[in-house]
Amino acid sequence: QVQLVQSGAEVKKPGASVKVSCKASGYTFIGYYIHWVRQAPGQGLEWMGWINPNSGGTNYAQKFQGWVTMTRDTSISTAYMELSRLRSDDTAVYYCARDQRPYDILTGLYKYYGMDVWGQGTTVTVSS
Amino acid sequence: SYELTQPPSVSVSPGQTARITCSGDALPKQSAYWYQQKSGQAPVLVIYKDTERPSGIPERFSGSSSGTTVTLTISGVQAEDEADYYCQSADTSATYYVFGTGTKVTVL
Numbered sequence: 001q002v003q004l005v006q007s008g009a010e011v012k013k014p015g016a017s018v019k020v021s022c023k024a025s026g027y028t029f030i031g032y033y034i035h036w037v038r039q040a041p042g043q044g045l046e047w048m049g050w051i052n053p054n055s056g057g058t059n060y061a062q063k064f065q066g067w068v069t070m071t072r073d074t075s076i077s078t079a080y081m082e083l084s085r086l087r088s089d090d091t092a093v094y095y096c097a098r099d100q101r102p103y104d105i106l107t108g109l110y111k112y113y114g115m116d117v118w119g120q121g122t123t124v125t126v127s128s
Numbered sequence: 129s130y131e132l133t134q135p136p137s138v139s140v141s142p143g144q145t146a147r148i149t150c151s152g153d154a155l156p157k158q159s160a161y162w163y164q165q166k167s168g169q170a171p172v173l174v175i176y177k178d179t180e181r182p183s184g185i186p187e188r189f190s191g192s193s194s195g196t197t198v199t200l201t202i203s204g205v206q207a208e209d210e211a212d213y214y215c216q217s218a219d220t221s222a223t224y225y226v227f228g229t230g231t232k233v234t235v236l
Contacts, residue, residue, distance in 0.1 A: 035225075037171075044230040045163070045171065045214050061224055062129060095170055100182065112218070112225070114161040114176035121170055 002026035004096050004119035011125045012086050019082040020122045022096030029077035030054040031102040035115055036070060036081045038092040046092075051079055054105055086126045093121040130154060130219040132228035139234045146202040148231045150215030153196055160198040161216040162191060163227075164209075171214065175200060202233070210235045 007021040022034065036048040049060035051070040058070045069082045079096055097115035104110075132152040140146040150160060160178050163171035173182055175191035178198060188203045198217075202209055215228035 037227075044212075045165075045216075045227040047216070047225045047227060059223065097171075100173065100176060112159075112222075114173045114182075114216070115163075115171075116173045116182060118170035118172075 002098075002117050004098060004117055006094075006096060006119040006122045009123040009125070011127065014087055014126055014128055016086050016126075017082060017084040018086060018124050019080055020094050020096075020124070022079045022081070022119050024077045024079070024098070027098075028102070029072075030074055031105060033099040033103060033110065033112075034070075034072070034079040035097045035099070036068075037095045037097060037115075039095070039121075040089070040092040043092075048081070052103070052110070053079060055108075083124075086124075088126050091124065091126045093123050095119055095121050130224065130226050132215055132217060132226055134213075134215060134228040134231045136229070137232045137234065139236055140202075140205045141236045142207060143204055146205050146209070146233055148200045148202075148213050148215075148233070149197055150199070150217075150228045151197045152217060152228075154220040155193065155196050155198055155217060157220055158218045158222060160191065160193065162189075162200045163214045163216065164211045165214065166211045174213075205233075205235055207235050209233060 005023045030053045033050045035050045051058045053072045072079045096119040098117040100113040100116035162175035165171040174189045178193045179191045190201045192199045
């Protein structure tokens with residue numbers, strides 16, 4: 001079945017970096033955009049950006065530009081999200097999620113249809 | 129930055145109808161999406177493109193749009209519908225996606 005499996009919980013010190021992985025299975029990895037969303041304790045959802053697994057192209061939310069990096073390794077159907085210069089308020093559950101529809105690889109046309117498959121979430125705790 | 133505003137909470141008795149609104153300036157141009165998140169779980173997409181329901185989502189979930197406000201309606205609410213609900217949409221340039229502030233639905 002279609003699923004996204006994320007890496008395990010992380011504990012980091014302020015100023016460090018964290019890299020979370022998201023392994024896809026059950027579908028053609030390069031055909032669907034991957035989004036990253038985070039949720040601080042007791043707070044709402046926050047969209048961080050997306051990556052096109054085929055081209056490696058990215059689009060980051062303005063808040064995260066300059067300190068988030070999204071990459072992928074198509075050989076192992078895995079997407080990554082790296083956040084640098086961590087602060088205590090980066091403590092959150094980080095989710096990867098897949099677009100509901102494939103994008104047109106031939107034309108590059110992308111239309112968003114919502115995120116229908118989510119990873120289980122990775123808890124990142126930033127504490128000194 | 130672009131914002132989507134939702135009421136913090138909605139309370140409804142079983143079998144009644146719950147309506148959750150989401151307001152944003154770009155909503156007349158951009159589609160809305162709704163997610164349900166139960167405690168300790170990942171979100172689930174319940175409505176896409178304003179009114180469409182993904183396969184497997186019960187018919188009691190429906191979406192509508194009017195001007196700068198979109199609405200998620202849950203008809204015949206069941207105890208299992210108790211959750212947080214988030215709208216999502218894009219800014220006017222369709223570049224950045226944002227989530228609404230979230231609404232906690234309590235089934236009395």
